[in-house]
Amino acid sequence: MGAKASIAKTLAANPGFSGKRREAPRARPADLLAVDLLAWYDRHRRNLPWRAPRGERADPYRVWLSEIMLQQTTVATVGPYFKRFLARYPNLRSLAEAPLDDVLAAWAGLGYYSRARNLHACARAVVERHGGNFPRSEAELASLPGIGPYTAAAIACIAFNEKTVPVDGNVERVLARLHRVAHELPRAKPELRELARELAEDVGIASRFGDFAQALMDLGATICRPRQPRCMICPWQAACLAKAQGDQESFPKKSAKREGNLRRGAAFVVSRRDGAVLVRKRQEKGLLGGMVEVPGSEWSADFNEAAALAFAPRVRGESGLAWRRLQGEVGHVFTHFPLELIVFVASIGLGARAPRGCRFLAPAEIARAAVPTLMIKVLAHAGVLPRRAL
DNA sequence: TATACGTGGCG
DNA sequence: TCGCCAAGTAT
Numbered sequence: 001m002g003a004k005a006s007i008a009k010t011l012a013a014n015p016g017f018s019g020k021r022r023e024a025p026r027a028r029p030a031d032l033l034a035v036d037l038l039a040w041y042d043r044h045r046r047n048l049p050w051r052a053p054r055g056e057r058a059d060p061y062r063v064w065l066s067e068i069m070l071q072q073t074t075v076a077t078v079g080p081y082f083k084r085f086l087a088r089y090p091n092l093r094s095l096a097e098a099p100l101d102d103v104l105a106a107w108a109g110l111g112y113y114s115r116a117r118n119l120h121a122c123a124r125a126v127v128e129r130h131g132g133n134f135p136r137s138e139a140e141l142a143s144l145p146g147i148g149p150y151t152a153a154a155i156a157c158i159a160f161n162e163k164t165v166p167v168d169g170n171v172e173r174v175l176a177r178l179h180r181v182a183h184e185l186p187r188a189k190p191e192l193r194e195l196a197r198e199l200a201e202d203v204g205i206a207s208r209f210g211d212f213a214q215a216l217m218d219l220g221a222t223i224c225r226p227r228q229p230r231c232m233i234c235p236w237q238a239a240c241l242a243k244a245q246g247d248q249e250s251f252p253k254k255s256a257k258r259e260g261n262l263r264r265g266a267a268f269v270v271s272r273r274d275g276a277v278l279v280r281k282r283q284e285k286g287l288l289g290g291m292v293e294v295p296g297s298e299w300s301a302d303f304n305e306a307a308a309l310a311f312a313p314r315v316r317g318e319s320g321l322a323w324r325r326l327q328g329e330v331g332h333v334f335t336h337f338p339l340e341l342i343v344f345v346a347s348i349g350l351g352a353r354a355p356r357g358c359r360f361l362a363p364a365e366i367a368r369a370a371v372p373t374l375m376i377k378v379l380a381h382a383g384v385l386p387r388r389a390l
Numbered sequence: 391t392a393t394a395c396g397t398g399g400c401g
Numbered sequence: 402t403c404g405c406c407a408a409g410t411a412t
Contacts, residue, residue: 066408067408067409068409069408070407070408070409071407071408071409071410072406072407072408072409072410073407073408074406074407074408075407075408077407078408112409112410114410114411115409115410118410118411145410145411146409146410146411147410148409148410148411149409149410150408150409150410151408151409151410154408166408168407168408168409169406169407169408169409170407170408171408213408214408217408220408221407221408226405226406226407227405227406259404
C-alpha cells in the first residue's frame with residue numbers, strides 16, 4: 001500500500017473529516033516529504049554527545065548505550081549520564097567485564113533500573129554470542145536483552161544504515177498528526193508502524209536511513225512537540241492534515257490511564273557515630289531491583305503508622321535503639337503509584353554490628369553506590385545527605 | 391492486551 | 402500545585 005492509499009484510508013476513518021480538506025494537504029509526492037525532512041535536518045542538526053560527526057557512521061556501542069538511556073528519558077537528563085558512563089566504560093568489553101553493582105551505581109538516579117541490568121546482560125551476550133560486535137540485523141538485535149522493536153530499529157539504521165524507521169513516541173506523534181490518525185494509542189500502533197514503514201520506502205532515493213530516523217525524532221522533539229507545536233517553521237506544515245484542521249494538539253489520541261493509589265510506609269535511618277548509614281540491597285527483580293535502600297516497612301495503601309516500629313532493624317551490640325520520628329514525610333511518585341514515607345532516625349556507637357543482610361555505608365560511598373533517588377530523598381530528609389552530587 | 395517499571399521538567 | 406510527558410521493554 002502506498003502513502004496515498006493510507007491517506008485515503010485515514011480520511012475514510014474520519015467521518016467528520018470534510019472532503020474539501022483532501023486537496024490542500026499533501027500536495028507533493030511522498031518522496032519529497034522525506035527529502036524535505038532530510039534538508040531540514042541538514043540545516044538544524046543538533047550536536048548530541050552520542051551523534052557521529054556529519055557524514056560519519058556512528059559507533060554501535062554509543063548508539064546502543066544512548067538509545068537504552070533515552071528510553072522514556074529526556075535528552076537533557078541523559079546527557080551528563082551518557083558522558084560519565086562512557087568515561088567509565090569506554091567500550092563494550094569494559095562494560096561486559098564490570099560487576100553489575102558498579103553498573104547499577106553508574107545508573108543510579110536515571111530510573112527504570114531493569115535497563116541497567118539488561119544493559120549489562122546485553123554487553124555480555126554480545127561478547128559471548130557475537131564476539132564483541134553488535135549484529136547489524138534488526139531481528140538479531142531484538143533478540144538481545146533490553147532491546148525491543150524500537151531500539152533494534154534505531155541501532156540498525158543509525159549505526160548500520162539499515163532500511164528501517166524506529167517508531168518512538170516522537171514518531172507516533174508526528175505521524176498521528178500528519179495523517180490525523182483517529183484511533184487511540186496504543187491501539188493505533190500497528191497503523192502508525194505501517195505509516196513509518198512507508199516512509200522508509202520514501203527515503204530510498206537518499207539512502208540515508210539513519211539520518212532520516214534521527215531527523216524524524218528531532219522533528220518530534222523540537223517542532224512537533226506534544227504541546228504548542230511550532231507548525232509555522234515545520235518542513236511538513238503543508239502536508240499535515242491536523243495542521244490543516246487546526247487541531248494538531250489533540251493528536252495522538254490516547255486512552256485514559258488510571259492512576260495508582262497512594263501507598264505509605266516507614267523508612268529507618270541508623271546513623272553510626274562516624275557518619276556511616278545502615279543499608280541493605282533490594283531483591284534483584286521488581287521495583288528498584290538490585291538497588292540500595294535503608295531498612296523499611298512494606299509500602300501499602302493501608303499502612304498502619306502506629307505499628308511502624310515493628311519493622312525497625314535490630315542492631316547487634318545495642319540494647320535497643322532510641323528511635324525518633326522525624327516530622328513530615330518523604331513524597332515520591334512512581335509511574336504507577338505515589339508514595340509517602342515517614343522516617344525514623346536513631347544514632348549508634350562505633351561498636352554496633354549490622355544485622356544480617358545489611359551493611360554500613362560511609363557518606364563518601366553513598367555517592368558511588370547504587371542509591372536510587374527515593375533513598376537520596378530519605379537520607380536528605382534525615383539530614384545525612386545534602387543532596388545528590390552531580 | 392494490560393500492567394510494572396523512575397525520574398525530572400514544564401505550563 | 403499537579404498532571405502530563407520523555408528516543409520502551411518485559412512479562
